[in-house]
Amino acid sequence: MKFKNPGLKILDLYIIKKFLGTYFFAIAMIIVVFVVFDYVEHIDDFVELKAPVSKILFDYYLNFIPQFINQFSGLFTFIAVIFFTSKMAYQTEIIAILSAGVSFRRLLWPYFLSAMAITLLSVGLNMVVIPAATLHKVEFEKQFNKKKLKQNTMFDKNIYRQIDQGVFAYVRNYSGVTNQASFLAIEQYEGSTMSASLEAASVTFNPETGRWVADRYNLRRFDGEREIFEQRERLDTLINLDAAELGRVQDLIKTMNIGRLNSFIAQQRRKGSNMINIFEVERHNRFAYPISSLVLTLIGVSLSSRKVRGGTGLHIGIGVALCFSYILFSKFAEEFAKGGVVPPAIAVWIPNILFSVIAVYLYKKAPK
Numbered sequence: 001m002k003f004k005n006p007g008l009k010i011l012d013l014y015i016i017k018k019f020l021g022t023y024f025f026a027i028a029m030i031i032v033v034f035v036v037f038d039y040v041e042h043i044d045d046f047v048e049l050k051a052p053v054s055k056i057l058f059d060y061y062l063n064f065i066p067q068f069i070n071q072f073s074g075l076f077t078f079i080a081v082i083f084f085t086s087k088m089a090y091q092t093e094i095i096a097i098l099s100a101g102v103s104f105r106r107l108l109w110p111y112f113l114s115a116m117a118i119t120l121l122s123v124g125l126n127m128v129v130i131p132a133a134t135l136h137k138v139e140f141e142k143q144f145n146k147k148k149l150k151q152n153t154m155f156d157k158n159i160y161r162q163i164d165q166g167v168f169a170y171v172r173n174y175s176g177v178t179n180q181a182s183f184l185a186i187e188q189y190e191g192s193t194m195s196a197s198l199e200a201a202s203v204t205f206n207p208e209t210g211r212w213v214a215d216r217y218n219l220r221r222f223d224g225e226r227e228i229f230e231q232r233e234r235l236d237t238l239i240n241l242d243a244a245e246l247g248r249v250q251d252l253i254k255t256m257n258i259g260r261l262n263s264f265i266a267q268q269r270r271k272g273s274n275m276i277n278i279f280e281v282e283r284h285n286r287f288a289y290p291i292s293s294l295v296l297t298l299i300g301v302s303l304s305s306r307k308v309r310g311g312t313g314l315h316i317g318i319g320v321a322l323c324f325s326y327i328l329f330s331k332f333a334e335e336f337a338k339g340g341v342v343p344p345a346i347a348v349w350i351p352n353i354l355f356s357v358i359a360v361y362l363y364k365k366a367p368k
Helices: 010-048 053-071 073-090 093-099 104-144 146-150 249-255 258-271 276-304 311-338 350-365
Strands: 158-164 167-172 180-190 193-206 211-223 226-238
Touching: 010 053, 010 073, 010 104, 010 146, 053 073, 053 104, 073 093, 073 104, 073 276, 073 311, 093 104, 104 249, 104 258, 104 276, 158 258, 193 226, 249 276, 258 276, 276 311, 276 350, 311 350
Parallel strands: none
Antiparallel strands: 158 167, 167 180, 180 193, 193 211, 211 226
Protein backbone atom coordinates (compact mmCIF):
# COMPACT_ATOMS: atom_id res chain seq x y z
CA MET A 1 0.00 0.00 0.00
CA LYS A 2 1.38 3.38 -0.97
CA PHE A 3 2.07 5.75 1.92
CA LYS A 4 0.20 9.04 1.76
CA ASN A 5 1.66 11.99 3.63
CA PRO A 6 -1.11 13.36 5.90
CA GLY A 7 0.56 16.77 6.00
CA LEU A 8 0.18 19.16 8.93
CA LYS A 9 -3.15 20.61 9.96
CA ILE A 10 -4.14 22.95 12.80
CA LEU A 11 -4.90 19.95 15.03
CA ASP A 12 -1.45 18.47 14.32
CA LEU A 13 0.30 21.71 15.23
CA TYR A 14 -1.80 21.95 18.39
CA ILE A 15 -0.75 18.46 19.54
CA ILE A 16 2.91 18.95 18.55
CA LYS A 17 3.00 22.21 20.50
CA LYS A 18 1.45 20.52 23.54
CA PHE A 19 3.77 17.49 23.28
CA LEU A 20 7.09 19.27 22.79
CA GLY A 21 6.13 22.14 25.08
CA THR A 22 5.34 19.77 27.97
CA TYR A 23 8.46 17.70 27.27
CA PHE A 24 10.93 20.60 27.24
CA PHE A 25 9.22 22.32 30.18
CA ALA A 26 9.52 19.15 32.31
CA ILE A 27 13.17 18.66 31.29
CA ALA A 28 13.98 22.33 32.02
CA MET A 29 12.36 22.21 35.47
CA ILE A 30 14.19 19.07 36.56
CA ILE A 31 17.51 20.44 35.22
CA VAL A 32 17.08 23.62 37.29
CA VAL A 33 16.31 21.59 40.41
CA PHE A 34 19.27 19.27 39.87
CA VAL A 35 21.73 22.12 39.17
CA VAL A 36 20.68 23.86 42.41
CA PHE A 37 21.14 20.70 44.51
CA ASP A 38 24.41 19.82 42.77
CA TYR A 39 25.79 23.34 43.27
CA VAL A 40 24.92 23.28 46.98
CA GLU A 41 26.66 19.90 47.28
CA HIS A 42 29.87 21.03 45.55
CA ILE A 43 30.04 24.73 46.50
CA ASP A 44 32.73 24.07 49.14
CA ASP A 45 34.96 22.38 46.53
CA PHE A 46 34.41 25.20 44.04
CA VAL A 47 35.30 27.87 46.61
CA GLU A 48 38.25 26.05 48.16
CA LEU A 49 39.80 25.07 44.83
CA LYS A 50 38.97 28.49 43.32
CA ALA A 51 37.01 27.26 40.34
CA PRO A 52 36.28 30.14 37.92
CA VAL A 53 32.58 30.90 37.41
CA SER A 54 33.02 30.55 33.63
CA LYS A 55 34.40 27.02 34.05
CA ILE A 56 31.62 26.04 36.47
CA LEU A 57 28.97 27.22 34.02
CA PHE A 58 30.46 26.23 30.68
CA ASP A 59 32.85 23.34 31.42
CA TYR A 60 30.77 21.61 34.07
CA TYR A 61 27.05 22.37 33.99
CA LEU A 62 26.75 23.13 30.29
CA ASN A 63 28.45 19.82 29.48
CA PHE A 64 26.29 17.96 31.97
CA ILE A 65 22.96 19.09 30.49
CA PRO A 66 23.12 16.98 27.25
CA GLN A 67 23.83 13.83 29.27
CA PHE A 68 20.99 14.62 31.67
CA ILE A 69 18.51 15.30 28.86
CA ASN A 70 19.38 12.05 27.14
CA GLN A 71 19.37 9.98 30.33
CA PHE A 72 15.79 10.99 31.22
CA SER A 73 14.49 11.58 27.70
CA GLY A 74 12.39 8.41 27.54
CA LEU A 75 10.86 9.02 30.96
CA PHE A 76 9.90 12.61 30.25
CA THR A 77 8.64 11.77 26.76
CA PHE A 78 6.32 9.26 28.37
CA ILE A 79 5.23 11.63 31.15
CA ALA A 80 4.62 14.45 28.64
CA VAL A 81 2.41 12.24 26.46
CA ILE A 82 0.50 10.84 29.43
CA PHE A 83 0.01 14.26 31.03
CA PHE A 84 -1.41 16.30 28.17
CA THR A 85 -3.22 13.41 26.40
CA SER A 86 -5.07 12.33 29.55
CA LYS A 87 -5.95 15.98 30.13
CA MET A 88 -7.37 16.15 26.60
CA ALA A 89 -9.32 12.94 27.23
CA TYR A 90 -10.66 14.23 30.57
CA GLN A 91 -11.85 17.42 28.83
CA THR A 92 -13.50 15.20 26.13
CA GLU A 93 -11.25 16.68 23.41
CA ILE A 94 -10.25 13.19 22.22
CA ILE A 95 -13.90 12.15 21.91
CA ALA A 96 -14.66 15.31 19.94
CA ILE A 97 -11.74 14.70 17.58
CA LEU A 98 -12.73 11.08 16.91
CA SER A 99 -16.41 12.03 16.52
CA ALA A 100 -15.41 14.57 13.87
CA GLY A 101 -14.22 11.71 11.66
CA VAL A 102 -10.50 11.76 12.53
CA SER A 103 -9.29 8.18 12.91
CA PHE A 104 -7.19 7.18 15.90
CA ARG A 105 -4.43 6.22 13.48
CA ARG A 106 -4.50 9.73 11.97
CA LEU A 107 -4.49 11.20 15.47
CA LEU A 108 -1.15 9.46 16.10
CA TRP A 109 0.56 11.35 13.25
CA PRO A 110 1.55 14.50 15.24
CA TYR A 111 2.61 12.27 18.13
CA PHE A 112 4.84 10.33 15.77
CA LEU A 113 6.41 13.52 14.37
CA SER A 114 7.11 14.85 17.88
CA ALA A 115 8.53 11.54 19.09
CA MET A 116 10.69 11.30 15.96
CA ALA A 117 12.10 14.78 16.64
CA ILE A 118 12.99 13.74 20.21
CA THR A 119 14.48 10.47 18.92
CA LEU A 120 16.70 12.27 16.38
CA LEU A 121 17.77 14.73 19.08
CA SER A 122 18.70 11.82 21.37
CA VAL A 123 20.61 10.04 18.60
CA GLY A 124 22.60 13.19 17.83
CA LEU A 125 23.42 13.67 21.51
CA ASN A 126 24.47 10.01 21.85
CA MET A 127 26.64 9.90 18.76
CA VAL A 128 28.59 13.15 19.02
CA VAL A 129 27.60 15.68 21.69
CA ILE A 130 27.57 13.63 24.91
CA PRO A 131 31.00 11.95 24.38
CA ALA A 132 32.67 15.35 23.87
CA ALA A 133 30.73 16.89 26.77
CA THR A 134 31.65 14.01 29.08
CA LEU A 135 35.34 14.50 28.31
CA HIS A 136 35.17 18.21 29.25
CA LYS A 137 33.19 17.41 32.39
CA VAL A 138 35.76 14.82 33.52
CA GLU A 139 38.60 17.29 32.96
CA PHE A 140 36.80 19.84 35.13
CA GLU A 141 36.21 17.31 37.92
CA LYS A 142 39.87 16.34 37.91
CA GLN A 143 40.73 19.95 38.81
CA PHE A 144 37.87 21.15 41.03
CA ASN A 145 36.30 18.10 42.70
CA LYS A 146 38.09 17.08 45.91
CA LYS A 147 36.65 13.58 45.85
CA LYS A 148 37.93 13.05 42.31
CA LEU A 149 41.30 14.55 43.21
CA LYS A 150 41.83 12.00 46.00
CA GLN A 151 41.25 9.10 43.66
CA ASN A 152 42.61 8.63 40.16
CA THR A 153 39.58 9.42 38.02
CA MET A 154 41.00 7.93 34.84
CA PHE A 155 43.16 4.97 35.86
CA ASP A 156 42.64 1.97 38.10
CA LYS A 157 45.41 0.96 40.48
CA ASN A 158 45.72 -2.38 38.67
CA ILE A 159 45.27 -2.34 34.88
CA TYR A 160 44.99 -5.68 33.08
CA ARG A 161 44.51 -5.68 29.31
CA GLN A 162 44.60 -8.28 26.57
CA ILE A 163 46.94 -6.99 23.84
CA ASP A 164 46.95 -10.00 21.49
CA GLN A 165 45.73 -13.57 21.27
CA GLY A 166 47.03 -15.22 24.43
CA VAL A 167 49.08 -12.14 25.44
CA PHE A 168 48.17 -9.92 28.39
CA ALA A 169 49.68 -6.76 29.88
CA TYR A 170 49.47 -5.89 33.57
CA VAL A 171 50.25 -2.32 34.70
CA ARG A 172 50.28 -1.20 38.34
CA ASN A 173 49.93 2.38 39.67
CA TYR A 174 49.98 4.13 36.30
CA SER A 175 49.90 7.95 36.43
CA GLY A 176 48.55 9.88 33.46
CA VAL A 177 50.41 12.97 34.65
CA THR A 178 53.93 11.48 34.70
CA ASN A 179 53.21 8.57 32.29
CA GLN A 180 54.97 6.28 34.76
CA ALA A 181 53.96 2.99 36.36
CA SER A 182 55.44 1.21 39.35
CA PHE A 183 55.26 -2.20 37.63
CA LEU A 184 54.74 -3.69 34.16
CA ALA A 185 54.26 -7.36 33.29
CA ILE A 186 53.64 -8.91 29.87
CA GLU A 187 52.37 -12.48 30.07
CA GLN A 188 52.05 -15.02 27.26
CA TYR A 189 49.74 -18.02 27.59
CA GLU A 190 49.34 -21.25 25.69
CA GLY A 191 45.84 -22.34 26.52
CA SER A 192 45.49 -21.75 30.27
CA THR A 193 49.21 -22.16 31.00
CA MET A 194 51.69 -19.28 31.15
CA SER A 195 54.59 -19.92 28.77
CA ALA A 196 56.59 -16.68 29.24
CA SER A 197 56.54 -13.38 31.08
CA LEU A 198 58.41 -10.09 31.12
CA GLU A 199 58.48 -8.01 34.33
CA ALA A 200 59.86 -4.54 35.00
CA ALA A 201 59.63 -1.99 37.82
CA SER A 202 59.55 1.82 37.54
CA VAL A 203 58.65 1.95 33.85
CA THR A 204 57.92 5.02 31.74
CA PHE A 205 55.43 5.06 28.88
CA ASN A 206 55.65 7.30 25.82
CA PRO A 207 52.05 7.87 24.60
CA GLU A 208 53.24 9.09 21.18
CA THR A 209 55.43 6.10 20.30
CA GLY A 210 53.74 3.50 22.51
CA ARG A 211 57.14 2.41 23.88
CA TRP A 212 57.78 1.34 27.48
CA VAL A 213 61.20 2.09 28.97
CA ALA A 214 62.87 0.79 32.17
CA ASP A 215 66.45 0.48 33.47
CA ARG A 216 66.22 -3.30 33.91
CA TYR A 217 63.74 -6.13 33.57
CA ASN A 218 63.25 -9.84 34.27
CA LEU A 219 62.45 -12.43 31.61
CA ARG A 220 60.89 -15.77 32.53
CA ARG A 221 60.27 -18.77 30.28
CA PHE A 222 58.40 -21.90 31.33
CA ASP A 223 59.02 -25.36 29.86
CA GLY A 224 56.79 -27.76 31.72
CA GLU A 225 57.90 -27.54 35.36
CA ARG A 226 61.21 -25.98 34.36
CA GLU A 227 61.63 -22.20 34.63
CA ILE A 228 64.32 -20.20 32.85
CA PHE A 229 65.00 -16.86 34.59
CA GLU A 230 67.05 -13.98 33.12
CA GLN A 231 67.83 -10.46 34.34
CA ARG A 232 68.54 -7.95 31.61
CA GLU A 233 69.48 -4.27 31.37
CA ARG A 234 67.52 -1.52 29.66
CA LEU A 235 63.97 -2.29 28.54
CA ASP A 236 62.76 -0.38 25.49
CA THR A 237 59.83 -2.22 23.98
CA LEU A 238 56.80 -1.51 21.82
CA ILE A 239 53.60 -3.41 22.67
CA ASN A 240 50.17 -3.39 21.13
CA LEU A 241 48.62 -1.20 23.82
CA ASP A 242 47.22 2.24 23.00
CA ALA A 243 47.38 5.06 25.55
CA ALA A 244 43.58 5.25 25.56
CA GLU A 245 43.36 1.62 26.70
CA LEU A 246 45.21 2.41 29.91
CA GLY A 247 42.22 4.34 31.25
CA ARG A 248 39.14 2.91 32.86
CA VAL A 249 37.72 1.43 29.71
CA GLN A 250 34.07 1.53 30.79
CA ASP A 251 34.40 5.27 31.45
CA LEU A 252 36.66 5.82 28.47
CA ILE A 253 34.19 4.50 25.87
CA LYS A 254 31.62 7.04 27.07
CA THR A 255 33.95 9.81 25.87
CA MET A 256 34.20 8.36 22.33
CA ASN A 257 31.97 9.51 19.49
CA ILE A 258 30.42 6.75 17.40
CA GLY A 259 33.25 6.76 14.83
CA ARG A 260 35.98 6.35 17.46
CA LEU A 261 33.90 3.77 19.31
CA ASN A 262 33.47 1.64 16.17
CA SER A 263 37.22 1.79 15.47
CA PHE A 264 38.04 0.97 19.10
CA ILE A 265 35.73 -2.08 19.07
CA ALA A 266 37.28 -3.31 15.82
CA GLN A 267 40.76 -2.90 17.33
CA GLN A 268 39.80 -4.76 20.51
CA ARG A 269 38.17 -7.54 18.50
CA ARG A 270 41.43 -8.08 16.58
CA LYS A 271 43.24 -8.36 19.89
CA GLY A 272 40.75 -10.93 21.15
CA SER A 273 39.70 -8.73 24.09
CA ASN A 274 37.39 -10.31 26.66
CA MET A 275 35.57 -6.97 27.14
CA ILE A 276 33.94 -6.88 23.71
CA ASN A 277 30.47 -7.46 25.19
CA ILE A 278 30.78 -4.32 27.33
CA PHE A 279 31.78 -2.24 24.30
CA GLU A 280 28.97 -3.69 22.18
CA VAL A 281 26.40 -2.87 24.87
CA GLU A 282 27.53 0.76 24.80
CA ARG A 283 27.29 0.90 21.00
CA HIS A 284 23.83 -0.70 20.78
CA ASN A 285 22.53 1.46 23.63
CA ARG A 286 23.30 4.59 21.64
CA PHE A 287 20.70 3.47 19.08
CA ALA A 288 18.26 1.45 21.18
CA TYR A 289 17.58 4.00 23.90
CA PRO A 290 16.50 6.82 21.51
CA ILE A 291 14.13 4.41 19.74
CA SER A 292 12.39 3.85 23.08
CA SER A 293 10.85 7.33 22.75
CA LEU A 294 8.76 6.10 19.80
CA VAL A 295 7.68 2.95 21.63
CA LEU A 296 6.82 4.75 24.87
CA THR A 297 4.92 7.43 22.95
CA LEU A 298 2.61 4.84 21.38
CA ILE A 299 2.04 3.24 24.79
CA GLY A 300 1.35 6.63 26.36
CA VAL A 301 -1.20 7.73 23.74
CA SER A 302 -3.00 4.40 23.71
CA LEU A 303 -3.13 4.30 27.49
CA SER A 304 -4.20 7.87 28.22
CA SER A 305 -6.60 8.60 25.33
CA ARG A 306 -9.47 6.88 27.16
CA LYS A 307 -11.40 8.88 29.76
CA VAL A 308 -11.40 6.98 33.06
CA ARG A 309 -12.64 7.70 36.56
CA GLY A 310 -9.14 8.18 38.01
CA GLY A 311 -8.38 10.93 35.51
CA THR A 312 -4.87 12.20 34.84
CA GLY A 313 -3.48 10.89 38.13
CA LEU A 314 -4.35 7.28 37.30
CA HIS A 315 -2.85 7.58 33.82
CA ILE A 316 0.38 9.10 35.15
CA GLY A 317 0.62 6.43 37.87
CA ILE A 318 0.26 3.56 35.39
CA GLY A 319 2.53 5.30 32.90
CA VAL A 320 5.34 5.90 35.40
CA ALA A 321 5.11 2.27 36.58
CA LEU A 322 5.42 1.04 32.97
CA CYS A 323 8.28 3.42 32.23
CA PHE A 324 10.29 2.40 35.28
CA SER A 325 9.66 -1.27 34.51
CA TYR A 326 11.13 -0.58 31.04
CA ILE A 327 14.22 1.06 32.57
CA LEU A 328 14.64 -1.77 35.11
CA PHE A 329 14.26 -4.44 32.45
CA SER A 330 16.81 -2.63 30.25
CA LYS A 331 19.37 -2.60 33.09
CA PHE A 332 18.91 -6.32 33.74
CA ALA A 333 19.27 -7.07 30.03
CA GLU A 334 22.49 -5.02 29.87
CA GLU A 335 24.03 -6.96 32.75
CA PHE A 336 23.16 -10.28 31.08
CA ALA A 337 24.81 -9.00 27.88
CA LYS A 338 27.95 -7.79 29.68
CA GLY A 339 28.25 -11.16 31.40
CA GLY A 340 28.07 -12.98 28.07
CA VAL A 341 24.80 -14.76 28.92
CA VAL A 342 22.94 -13.13 26.01
CA PRO A 343 24.46 -11.55 22.87
CA PRO A 344 24.49 -7.72 23.24
CA ALA A 345 22.63 -7.20 19.95
CA ILE A 346 19.74 -9.23 21.36
CA ALA A 347 19.82 -8.20 25.02
CA VAL A 348 19.91 -4.44 24.42
CA TRP A 349 17.00 -4.55 21.96
CA ILE A 350 14.79 -7.01 23.89
CA PRO A 351 13.12 -4.27 26.02
CA ASN A 352 12.18 -2.31 22.89
CA ILE A 353 10.81 -5.45 21.23
CA LEU A 354 8.82 -6.52 24.30
CA PHE A 355 7.37 -3.07 24.93
CA SER A 356 6.59 -2.70 21.22
CA VAL A 357 4.33 -5.75 21.61
CA ILE A 358 2.68 -4.09 24.63
CA ALA A 359 2.32 -0.87 22.61
CA VAL A 360 0.59 -2.67 19.72
CA TYR A 361 -1.76 -4.43 22.15
CA LEU A 362 -2.72 -1.16 23.85
CA TYR A 363 -3.14 0.46 20.44
CA LYS A 364 -5.61 -2.26 19.45
CA LYS A 365 -7.53 -1.66 22.69
CA ALA A 366 -7.50 2.14 22.40
CA PRO A 367 -10.79 3.95 21.61
CA LYS A 368 -11.34 4.30 17.88
